[in-house]
Amino acid sequence: MILLAELKYYFIRRVLTFLPTLIGLTLMTFVVSVMIPSNPARLWAGGIKANPEIIEMIKKKYHLDEPLYMQYYYYITNLLKGDLGTSPITHRPVILDIMTYFPATVELAILAEILVIVIGVPLGVISALKKDSLVDHVVRVFSLIGVSLPIFWLGLMLQWVFYYYLGILPAGGRGIPPKVKYTGLYMLDSLLCQDWNAFVDNLSHAIMPAFTLAYIGIGIIARITRSSILDVASADFVVFLQVKGLEKIKVLKHILKNALVPIVTMLGLEFGALLSGAVITETIFYWPGIGRYAVQGVNNLDFPAIMGVTLLVGLVYIITNLVVDLMYAAIDPRVRL
Amino acid sequence: MQSKVVLMIAVIIAAVVGFGTGYVIAPGKVVEVEKEVVKEVVKKEYVYKVINPKIVVLYKGAKKIENPYPYSTINPALYEDIYLSALIIAAKYETDPVLRGKLYNIIQQLSNDILPVIWLGQRIRMEPVWSWIYNFTYHPLIIYSFKYVSKDPKAPNPDTFTLLHDAEPRSLDPAVSYEGPGWLNMHQIYETLVTYPIDSADYVIPCLAVAWAYSPDGLEWYFIIRGNVVFYDPWENKTYPLTPEDVVYSLDRVVKMSFGPSWIISQFYEKGEVLTEEKFSEVISKGLKTYFKDKTATVTSIKELLDFFGYNGPVAGYVKIKLSKPYGAVLACLASTPGSIVCKEYVEKHGGVEANKENTWMYDHPCGTGPYYLKEWVHNQYLVLEPNPYYWGEPKPKIKKVVYKVVPDINTRILLLKKGDADMAYISPSFLGKLKGVTLEHAGKKFELKIVSTGLSFIIQYIVPNANKKPFDNVYIRKALAYAIPYEEIFKKVYNGTLVPLVGVIPKGMFGYTEEGVTKYTFNLTKAKELLAKAGYSKGLGGMKIKMLVVEGVKEWEMIATILKQTWKELGIDLEIDIKSWPVVDKKIESGDFEIYIMGWGPDFLDPDDYAYPLLHGGYEFADVKAVIVSSSYSVNSTVGLAYVCGG
Numbered sequence: 013m014i015l016l017a018e019l020k021y022y023f024i025r026r027v028l029t030f031l032p033t034l035i036g037l038t039l040m041t042f043v044v045s046v047m048i049p050s051n052p053a054r055l056w057a058g059g060i061k062a063n064p065e066i067i068e069m070i071k072k073k074y075h076l077d078e079p080l081y082m083q084y085y086y087y088i089t090n091l092l093k094g095d096l097g098t099s100p101i102t103h104r105p106v107i108l109d110i111m112t113y114f115p116a117t118v119e120l121a122i123l124a125e126i127l128v129i130v131i132g133v134p135l136g137v138i139s140a141l142k143k144d145s146l147v148d149h150v151v152r153v154f155s156l157i158g159v160s161l162p163i164f165w166l167g168l169m170l171q172w173v174f175y176y177y178l179g180i181l182p183a184g185g186r187g188i189p190p191k192v193k194y195t196g197l198y199m200l201d202s203l204l205c206q207d208w209n210a211f212v213d214n215l216s217h218a219i220m221p222a223f224t225l226a227y228i229g230i231g232i233i234a235r236i237t238r239s240s241i242l243d244v245a246s247a248d249f250v251v252f253l254q255v256k257g258l259e260k261i262k263v264l265k266h267i268l269k270n271a272l273v274p275i276v277t278m279l280g281l282e283f284g285a286l287l288s289g290a291v292i293t294e295t296i297f298y299w300p301g302i303g304r305y306a307v308q309g310v311n312n313l314d315f316p317a318i319m320g321v322t323l324l325v326g327l328v329y330i331i332t333n334l335v336v337d338l339m340y341a342a343i344d345p346r347v348r349l
Numbered sequence: 350m351q352s353k354v355v356l357m358i359a360v361i362i363a364a365v366v367g368f369g370t371g372y373v374i375a376p377g378k379v380v381e382v383e384k385e386v387v388k389e390v391v392k393k394e395y396v397y398k399v400i401n402p403k404i405v406v407l408y409k410g411a412k413k414i415e416n417p418y419p420y421s422t423i424n425p426a427l428y429e430d431i432y433l434s435a436l437i438i439a440a441k442y443e444t445d446p447v448l449r450g451k452l453y454n455i456i457q458q459l460s461n462d463i464l465p466v467i468w469l470g471q472r473i474r475m476e477p478v479w480s481w482i483y484n485f486t487y488h489p490l491i492i493y494s495f496k497y498v499s500k501d502p503k504a505p506n507p508d509t510f511t512l513l514h515d516a517e518p519r520s521l522d523p524a525v526s527y528e529g530p531g532w533l534n535m536h537q538i539y540e541t542l543v544t545y546p547i548d549s550a551d552y553v554i555p556c557l558a559v560a561w562a563y564s565p566d567g568l569e570w571y572f573i574i575r576g577n578v579v580f581y582d583p584w585e586n587k588t589y590p591l592t593p594e595d596v597v598y599s600l601d602r603v604v605k606m607s608f609g610p611s612w613i614i615s616q617f618y619e620k621g622e623v624l625t626e627e628k629f630s631e632v633i634s635k636g637l638k639t640y641f642k643d644k645t646a647t648v649t650s651i652k653e654l655l656d657f658f659g660y661n662g663p664v665a666g667y668v669k670i671k672l673s674k675p676y677g678a679v680l681a682c683l684a685s686t687p688g689s690i691v692c693k694e695y696v697e698k699h700g701g702v703e704a705n706k707e708n709t710w711m712y713d714h715p716c717g718t719g720p721y722y723l724k725e726w727v728h729n730q731y732l733v734l735e736p737n738p739y740y741w742g743e744p745k746p747k748i749k750k751v752v753y754k755v756v757p758d759i760n761t762r763i764l765l766l767k768k769g770d771a772d773m774a775y776i777s778p779s780f781l782g783k784l785k786g787v788t789l790e791h792a793g794k795k796f797e798l799k800i801v802s803t804g805l806s807f808i809i810q811y812i813v814p815n816a817n818k819k820p821f822d823n824v825y826i827r828k829a830l831a832y833a834i835p836y837e838e839i840f841k842k843v844y845n846g847t848l849v850p851l852v853g854v855i856p857k858g859m860f861g862y863t864e865e866g867v868t869k870y871t872f873n874l875t876k877a878k879e880l881l882a883k884a885g886y887s888k889g890l891g892g893m894k895i896k897m898l899v900v901e902g903v904k905e906w907e908m909i910a911t912i913l914k915q916t917w918k919e920l921g922i923d924l925e926i927d928i929k930s931w932p933v934v935d936k937k938i939e940s941g942d943f944e945i946y947i948m949g950w951g952p953d954f955l956d957p958d959d960y961a962y963p964l965l966h967g968g969y970e971f972a973d974v975k976a977v978i979v980s981s982s983y984s985v986n987s988t989v990g991l992a993y994v995c996g997g
Contacts, residue, residue: 048932048933050932050933050935050936051935051936051939052932054935054936054939055931055932055935056609057527057609058527058609058610059931059935060419060420060425060935060938060948060950060963061420061527061609061953062420062421062609063421063609063611063612064418064421064422065607065612066607066608066609066611066612069607069705072705073705098707101519102519102520103519103520103522103525103707103712104707104709104712105709109728112728112729113728113729168760171761171764172764175764175768176764176767176768179768183761183764183765183768183770184756184761185730185731185754186727186730189727295757295758296758296760296761297761298729298730298754298755298756298757298758298761300727300728300729300730300755304729304757305729311930311931311932312932313932
């Protein structure tokens with residue numbers, strides 16, 4: 013079919029832009045990180061406790077005494093072999109670190125995204141349908157609070173109320189690891205191996221940080237859904253459908269389908285942002301995600317870790333944008349032309 | 350000849366008197382005597398009753414170090430001093446404990462008088478601990494030893510001890526890890542040849558070594574290794590016996606891998622060797638020296654040595670360690686975590702030893718002889734330790750499960766602690782006020798969260814003025830600044846009472862500490878202004894702009910800088926607080942690109958060498974340095990540079 017072929021062509025074109033974008037990203041990060049006035053080798057050897065001979069050893073080991081282009085060359089050749097280097101701080105291969113911490117972030121992001129969709133979209137729809145009613149005003153105020161509230165305040169408040177005061181949720185962490193590890197996403201794994209204990213425990217641990225992350229998103233999505241629906245609802249074809257005598261629910265279905273594009277865009281970008289890790293949430297609820305790993309890397313000038321996380325986040329955004337664009341094309345045939 | 354000796358004695362006495370009162374000679378200046386010195390030390394006679402021994406430090410071939418490295422070959426203030434260098438190096442390599450102690454006393458006095466670094470305070474360790482915890486103590490090197498701890502049976506989770514910290518270990522390999530969380534966990538799993546009693550930092554006690562001795566020239570140390578000790582491998586549920594080969598292998602390994610903490614061992618360790626009983630008997634028959642607590646002895650047989658230590662149990666073998674130079678702190682370094690003994694067979698089975706490369710198995714699969722083993726490590730979440738079923742020592746651990754939980758946010762730690770979901774947490778002093786008056790009732794018993802003072806720690810806080818920048822090159826200015834610090838306010842308001850006065854480079858409780866002959870700098874603006882006048886600034890420093898570098902995130906240092914901004918205004922200083930991230934600060938203090946900064950220091954091993962050397966080194970090296978005790982019966986007959994005359 014011509015449409016599918018066009019889609020495929022579109023897809024291939026987009027994938028081809030992957031590589032130069034990633035290369036540009038690594039180059040930029042590399043240049044910025046080596047321009048910081050610092051002596052990373054000394055930091056890695058113990059800071060003020062560092063012994064000069066050990067500093068020299070570290071410099072040689074990480075090629076810090078060689079010119080920039082040589083360091084970049086080593087980096088790229090190792091990258092092509094799938095080796096992201098060893099972190100001088102965690103003393104583990106960076107790829108292992110990422111495989112340990114990224115699934116935790118993915119799990120939280122998925123749960124937060126589900127909350128955003130399940131709470132945000134319906135709220136937006138109700139708000140649009142019952143425009144200017146009390147419900148509408150409440151939802152709009154709720155959204156405003158959502159985007160203005162500092163995350164750390166919300167997180168600490170939730171922790172204080174639900175953990176300390178009421179004692180019904182745990183303070184943080186991920187909970188009991190499921191008996192078998194498939195993906196690293198605890199809740200998914202515990203479902204797959206039917207470890208119900210672990211599933212409930214993991215869910216109770218994830219709900220507060222997920223809600224903290226989702227709160228802003230809920231506010232935004234509610235507003236976007238509302239305005240998008242109102243936009244579409246005032247279009248000519250809707251008047252036509254109503255005049256034609258179509259049932260209200262079917263009219264609504266048509267409205268929603270047409271209103272989807274901005275909503276989907278926002279959800280996609282939201283998910284990409286969530287996947288890059290939410291440092292504050294991860295810190296408050298001691299959730300071992302990629303955000304905290306990245307910040308720890310920056311604080312210690314852990315270049316292999318910083319480069320690894322940058323690549324990862326870059327990849328995440330590129331893929332997310334690609335998926336969003338493809339969904340665009342799937343929802344709105346006009347895009348494929 | 351006779352008159353020369355008399356002259357020398359007279360000058361010595363005059364210098365001693367002058368040094369004793371401290372201000373006859375200008376402060377910070379050391380007496381330089383004639384260029385004549387003892388050629389060889391014939392006798393070291395401690396004739397305490399008749400003549401007070403006098404100490405002379407002799408040096409030869411003094412050379413200024415090119416490109417000195419702060420905290421390594423020069424003090425952090427970059428203050429150059431040939432005499433300090435000679436004293437510190439002589440003290441480092443002196444093996445006679447009495448003479449060494451006196452040398453460090455002198456170093457303490459000078460650090461207080463010359464003040465290249467302004468000493469701020471020494472930390473007292475205050476931990477928030479629930480009253481259901483028994484036998485919880487803090488040790489300056491071992492930190493905590495959980496084998497002593499027990500919980501009240503009515504406490505929540507009586508079989509589990511949960512400790513909250515803000516960071517996880519970077520490695521559980523004693524040759525690699527150079528940070529607190531790693532050392533803390535490894536102390537429960539690995540053991541060293543010698544260790545400290547849990548309530549004292551004054552002397553080492555046998556651990557994996559039951560006895561030790563050293564050759565009279567100090568170049569060889571011998572250890573008798575304890576028998577019937579095993580390493581426990583919980584992954585294959587296997588044990589390996591401790592052998593003297595393991596000891597040599599462990600020390601060689603640390604040096605070869607050459608990671609952060611390896612210098613602690615490589616600074617004295619040249620070679621290790623396993624000796625047979627016959628060989629060791631032969632060596633010891635020539636006479637070896639030993640000491641334990643405050644007793645010393647010379648022994649000539651293995652039995653005599655074991656009797657001296659009161660040990661008659663099984664023995665696994667004998668180890669000889671060869672030193673590159675005689676070193677005064679061998680035992681203190683071997684008690685430190687990099688001196689942990691690992692199992693040769695186990696390590697060889699899992700990747701062996703490669704220079705400058707991490708062993709990925711040893712990173713998180715520790716196989717030790719200690720009271721606990723690693724049951725589980727979920728990264729950046731928690732570590733679980735459980736009692737080692739084959740542990741040889743006493744007491745056997747009572748806590749069935751030790752959980753080290755990683756909780757980076759301090760407010761979350763406080764919540765967890767208050768609710769009773771944790772037994773103990775790492776809380777910095779400025780937050781201790783939030784934990785007052787917290788109680789909990791459980792199983793019908795009332796418990797209280799107590800802020801327990803677990804004793805003096807050797808962690809010190811100090812201020813470093815750059816000796817190459819005006820006005821800090823003048824000792825009167827430095828002293829004036831020391832008099833313009835409101836110590837009590839800082840101790841109470843910033844540190845909540847967890848900081849006490851520090852008079853010099855050596856903290857209280859450490860060997861070599863003295864308060865004799867030191868000035869107690871108190872908050873006295875009048876005196877400060879007098880000293881400014883002496884330096885030529887009778888009207889104050891006239892609004893001189895000075896930037897104080899503070900590490901981002903250390904709340905206590907930011908508060909101190911704010912307080913100093915106010916008080917130093919009285920001296921005419923316009924202090925600008927420059928808060929920068931740790932990597933940037935580290936680079937600045939390494940390159941000398943700073944005016945003044947606040948910093949802290951903690952021990953790698955419990956010996957004054959770990960403080961005096963990095964914090965006071967004067968940037969000079971020598972072909973030879975030695976300290977000797979002079980009494981009136983000496984004759985002076987050769988030409989070598991004379992460093993010091995110091996009263997003993």
